[in-house]
Amino acid sequence: MALLIVGIILFLGLHLVRVVAPGFRQSMIASLGERRWKAGYAIASLLSLILLIYGFGQARQVTGLLYAPPVWMAHIAVTLMLIALICLAASLLPAGHIAVRTKHPMVLSVKIWAFSHLLANGETSSVLLFAAFLAWGVVLRIALKRRERAGELKLRPFVSAKYDLYAAVIGVVAWALVTFRLHEWLIGVSPLAV
Template sequence: MAILVLGILLFLGLHLIRVVAPGFRAGVIERRGKGTWMGIYAILSLIGLCLIIYGFGQARSETGMLYDPPVFMRHIALLLMLFAFIFLAAGFLPAGRIAVAVKHPQVLSIKVWALAHLLANGETSSVLLFGSFLAWAVILRISLKRRERAGERVLPVFKSASNDVLAIIIGLVAYVLFVWKLHEWLIGVAPVVMG
């Protein structure tokens, strides 16, 4: 469990630097250059992500259950994940109506992903992992609202409704692939048990 906690602290801590220490990032970029900052940030984020993946796999076999979700929660989680994939796709495309309506589609995608997994998983390691990501996304959204109120431009600007169609198609294809095989292949757990 210690490796999982270390990975979460490293990964999410890096992704909260702009929220908790906005001058630190700017100072490093000013002194060392944006390329150096991005390189260090990417390497440490990758290390944190690897620690999370390894630590989560290890912690799942070591930790017990905090709660036993009813079976219907898995169905709700599956439905929520469809929206999470669509929001994620919308966040990587030029803004359509979806991105403009939800304001921060990638952050919303993480919140929906984390909530869906908390509904379907009651193991201590799962609650720690998904609860941490949900808390991080909520903190980040609050920070983005404050930056908006301060006059910083952080909201997406509408480009084309065709990007909504593309986001839905990409999200749906990714969702089907994950439910069909990728989740089991990458995570070791099938989201839908066939047969």
């Protein structure tokens, strides 16, 4: 469990640097240069993600159950994951209505992912992981809203509604792959095994 906690703190902490220490990023870019800062940040993010994944795998084997969610919660979680993956796809494409209306579709995607998994998983390790990511998403969204109001952050302008269609198609395909194949292959649990 300790590895999972350290992994969560490192990974989410790295992704909150701009929120908790706004000048740190700029000072690091000034001293290292933007390319070296981005490379170091990417490497640190990847290593902390690997630690988080490994720690979660280890913690799953030893932690108990905090609560036993009803079976129907898994169905809600699977449905919410469709929305999360459409939002994720929208975040990676030029802005359509989804991206413009949600403002930060990737952060929303993470929050939906975390919330849906909290509904369907009651193991201590799962609750810790998904609650941490949900809290991170909430904190980051608040910080992004403040940056928008201060004029530090400009939202992506609307480009075309066709990107909503693309996001929906990509999201549905990704959802089908994750739901019917990848989740069980990567995590060892089928989201449909209820």
